Amino acid sequence: MSQTTTTTAPAVRHTATAIAEALGQHPPTDEQRAMVEAPLQPLLVVAGAGSGKTETMAGRVVYLVANGLVAPEQVLGLTFTRKAAAELAQRVRQRLRRLHAVGLVTPATDRQGPLSAGPDPAASAGGLDVDRPHIATYNSFAGGIARDHALRVGADPDARLITEAAAWQLVDDLVQGWVEDLPTDRSPGTVTNAVLALAGALNEHLLAPDDARELLEDLCRDLVERQPEGNKKDPYAEVAKAARSVQERIALMDLVAAYAARKRDRGLMDFGDQVALAARIATDVPAVGAQLRDQYRVVLLDEYQDTSVAQLRLLSALFGGGHPVTAVGDPNQAIYGWRGASAASLATFPETFRRGNGAPAMTLALSTSWRNDRAILDAANTVAAPLRTARTDGPAVTVPVLRARPGAGPGEVLGGYLLGQADEAAQVAAFLAARWTPSSAETAAVLCRKRSQFPDVVQALRAAGLPARVLGLGGLLASPEVVDLRATLQAAHDAGRGDALMRLLTNLRLGAADLHALQDWARELARTAAAEPRTTTRGAWTRARSPAWSRRWTGHPRPVGRAGVGTPCPLPAPRGPAAWAARCARSAP
Template sequence: MNSVDAYAAELLEGLNEPQRHAVQHPGGPLLVIAGAGSGKTRVLTHRVAYLVRSGQCGLGEILAVTFTNKAAAELRHRVGDLLGRSTRGLWVATFHSACARILRVEAEKLGYTRQFTIYDSDDSKRLVKRCLEAEGADTKRFTPNAVRNQISDHKNRLRSVEQAQDLAAGHYDRTVADAYAAYQKQLVANNAMDFDDLMGRTVDLFERYPDVRERYRRAFKHVLVDEYQDTNPAQYRFLQLLCMDDPMHQAGPSGGGTGRDAKGGGEDTNALTAPLAGEEPGHRNLMVVGDDAQSIYGFRSADIRNILDFEDDFPDAEVIKLEQNYRSTQHILDAANGLIGHNSNQRPKHLFTEEGEGDEVRVRAMQDDHAEARWVVSEVERLAGEGVPLGEMAVLYRTNALSRAIETSLTQAELDYQVIGGVRFFDRAEVKDALSYLQWLHNPANTVAFARVVNRPRRGIGDTSVGRMLNHAASTGVTPLEVIADPAAAGLKTAAVKAVGAFAEQIAELRETLFGAPDEAGVGGTASGSDLRVADLVEDVLRVTGYRSELERSEDPQDEGRLENLDQLHAYAEEFDAEGTAGAGEGTGSEDAFHALDRFLQQTALLSDADSKANGPEGQVTLMTLHNAKGLEYDAVFLVGLEDGIFPHSRAIDSGELEEERRLAYVGITRARRHLAITWARRRAMYGPPQSQVPSRFLRELPHEALDETSPEAMSGQPSFGGSERGRRDFSQIGRIGRGSSPSRPGGPPRDLSSLGLKRGSDLVSSKADAPPAPTWQPGQRVRHVKFDTGEVVRMDGDVVVVHFDDVGEKRLIAGFARLEALG
């Protein structure tokens, strides 16, 4: 064996058989289906090093594409370690940075100079806003961020301005398409590209100039792609043009992009034309690595068809599956395998490990979101006591709004935590805005709070006007509240005076709500505020100022999350009110309301202050959404909020996107190495007052063999219990909401729950009397609920009763926990 062969052979040591097969692939198209934790980065880095060490190509003849700069840096570093030398010349880059590098050389062919500017997302949003204003669009309805996202989707699908206009189905879409046209025109005039243009313009370049495409084809003898399941149509087309034998060709209109769905199909199929005559065949050395079960970025235009249909695009492709997992124990993998098996659009795989079975997965049903948070924190403390570092524990949830109860419980337990990919709850902009309104109502001299809220939502009160009002207040010794009563005295212009006057009317209404109407002398307040609750005041602020309505009108998906956060703030205020007014003064009603607000603001300030304090070297518990958790791993993972409508999200249920939601749950499960717990709450304050919840359908898809023995009952909404052997259980009816059955012994009568070791919520209860009743309600029967008052039963869905309440409309309640009272 010569030295080259010896060096290459070293790279195969320690790899399992499928990994070695992928690293030694002789060439041509290769799809590596890399299950979670199966060592895909190891395969990619060893493949690059093997190509170089075996003499198949030089470093400068390889293009390795990743999705993040961090992943690119890691890949380059690990290749350098394997080769034992510099990786200078190796193209390891994100899609966008690779395209930017190409365009810096070739931009003049597309009408740009090589010094073109790359606009970041803030630059793009500002330009979109100017274009919308120039078109006369209402930027409160057509928010720049939402319109920018729509334009981005068009570009990622390679749709030209003209195609976007042709596809516009209504006024909103037409406005977006017109903004797209104006925006793109301005980009070209400014010699600028946004991030999406970097992909689209490179595709445009390769399609317009076959000689340029051929030059880069020859330069890159091997192309490797990480996270292929996350590629969008533009990225797919870029790879197709670099590697395929007969790439389809169309010259896109100048200034408009190539303009079609690169995969074909759908509304853009006709945009692909015949292959170029006389073009040399591509080298076809394309290796893509990914996992269709982790395709969770459809909202970013990622197209799972790219990985599912790889053999359709490359009929001679070889497919290798990496199924041995090096991260998790087998019980965790069994849960993941069982869940994802319910997806129909997938490449079947079965993850296995040699790490042993490990702890069983635990599913716990909690009485409410507070009990859920307390249980999670108690488990964090227990695991920490057993030696698991806080930094090796993560709490994952579907939406950021679910973090609030967990954050509060962690803070009360004096456990340090970090929120990844987001901001701590009380530091989120919309939460701080609402609290700033309350702070200014409480203290009119608070200039910081005033400056924050005076133009939120946007009222046409610019920074110059705000500065003049603050200067006037400081120079005359009055509060900002007194300034807005006479804005002209602060030197504001006519338009600003009008805007401030409208704002002053809103504040006057809110102050009347808080303090009561002034008496005839204009100096006091009536007792009309005596019944005021802080939660009511929070809602009044959001309503009167127009803050809520602006977010509700928005088409921006991020604003949906902001509304959820404001609903959580309202729920937090509801909880504050429900805890009573211990320590409140015994004065007038207005004093009571004022002092309640004072205590509420003090409590939130103390929570925010405690959030900023670190606990020392033992680390921080990590909180994040499931989308942000992709690619990470922890010793212990808690998945919280597994309720239908929350996870899977109601939006996904309505739009039929359950498979992507299930893939998201799969990602969450496979983040855990040793310990996995999944929780849901029977009552949760998510979108207003606490409401009864039903367990997520995903829980019923988990294989019982992977779970501890109390989990199946928790999955169905039944009380958790133990005390019998797993193999003797009858699980046939567990988790089947709508079947009207309860767990029973095989062939025997229903269980006598008092004889079993019941659990309270998820913990122990003492007797049958503690278990919730499960009454059967008849359609048309009148009932009363402690929260929703009177209503009429619509129907029974198994153990869920549907009631139409006179004041709040239809609600779905778990019959055993609804505490309904029959009337008449």
């Protein structure tokens, strides 16, 4: 465990309230002031939704710089997205410029003496030469450590970072050329996605494929051998389903190991590899942590409830032992559980990041919501009440009830019981149309439970004359025209994509009888192919439910049958849907 040298901090000259008044801002609440003026020790802040955590984090940086406790470049801030990092960085830089302009900067001191002689004249004049804190994402910070110190643990410092698309192509090539049997009835594309997900999960949990295989085998054994209650002899359906899912993951571990080996052979690395390597460096090379602690005297960790096992290992190894780390988060807003994050990381922070004297870190809370009025907060607290009392096993953190800001209005919460999704979309559009005009500067957001609801909502909004756009690529990719285009490309590239082919066929207005004729024709081709001499193929797949599975309908050898061997399947190219259906009907037995 690292050790932090205790130093005598300079006397505080400016309070958080005085700084806010000098910068023309609202004075902080008692909770915000406690966080901003907290001593340079490990600190956990449980911040409810809309409680101004970004504003308060920026205020803490400004307070520390104004009182000479740290220099701006000695502050490290980490968050999850580039957008959040840019927002926090912009707020901090603007405040620091104004701080220099009003002359509230106290020279920072370190163990040897002053770090700066005084305010920078250029900065005092409002220029851009103010020293900037280092604010980045967790992944980019881990990537920098991996690049700079990889040689210390025998890793390749010049490994090239690949995108998600490149990683998918790499795994897909492995899957297509795999020569071992895979006891799964999944399509190659689904197997590729599963391998990528497993590889990422292992990196996030710092597990090797062999270790994960052993854990999964123990879990599967427990599921299979567990005796059902009563006189029932076979396992329950849900238990059997879970056991099959675990067995599929065990079968994919060889592909996961092959994927990792191929990345090493080609000098490649993905984002999960970067974080895992950085955690290994931080744990095995204490000098790296000493260097970073000396470089960054204060560390701010945003959205701490979403940190994974690897990220937690990295941060605790680098900045443990009493270093001034401030973690901000809300367990009720944890969204990355699927990749190893756990809201319990907030509850374990005081023990993981103990103070220099060995005592657990201090915990504060931000409970004043600045976004909503009273009625909305009452509804939100009612909905979130089970989350505050649901956890009974293991450590837990107390989440405060959200309180209204000073001067908050009464607010209004509307609800309705409608017949279907189309009625809901129409009601939302009518609600917004009654409150929005083209000259209004206000905007509104519609939140949906799932992406499939986007088209109906967008159509209803536009029908009501409201301009609307869907954030992210999900809305574009879900539009019918783009879905048809993707289905065409997928079927042209890989005729094994039956889902894409079925979409194209249904868009050609083929009926159920036509599709049955196509099915009969496919079966005839399979029987003919089975009677001919078989050729080996580059991929061997065990098809548990599709004995006549063929990955392409062009004249190339592909797997057919349970043994995973293939024969050419020559399918004459039809001239339009009518000719195709007629050919299938004539060939049907």
